[in-house]
Amino acid sequence: MTLNLTESKVQFLESLADRTRLRIVEALREREKTVSQLVQELGATQSNISGHLRLLKISGIIKSRQEGKYVYYSLSSSAIADFLTKLEDMLAVMRREALEGA
Template identity: 50%
Template sequence: MAVVQDLSLTLKAKFFRGLADTSRLALLEALRSGEKSVSELVADTGLSQPNASGHLACLKECGLVASRQEGRFVYYALADPRVEDVLRDAEGILADVAARVYACTRYQD
């Protein structure tokens, strides 16, 4: 049973590490309003095109975003509506604890 619990915790930690990257989180936030092309995501996030594309590939590989090709353009969207739920829930939690999270010295940028 401990092995199953360890795997579950490891997967959850990996999931949250993926969300902890500010570039990936910025891309997910930008996709909350709907499907966007890479160029739209670059404009929305301020990331470079290669940086955005690399992070989008990571998010796609992990199943958090989906893509579709239309001509020479690739469009991305949140792959699962629960990703939006996680982001919204995080905002709700932060509404109560933002000052404490900001002041926390144990987690650094």
């Protein structure tokens, strides 16, 4: 079976490789939030945030639950938070190595 892993990696990376979406995901690291909370926190338009949330949900990065007129979004897995931590650690290592001339 020729399961193309590369494609799914690319799709995941594309989903996070946007300033607005990455900020959304980082905001959701703290706790679940509603669309309007994210709109206010990120200072973007509602339709913009809503569109990015849709994309992140399709990618499986976030999930949502409705409570009354609010929709709460959260990370779909703690593995995503771990991954973001790993990304930060890696960038720190790269910066350090670049300074050392490694």
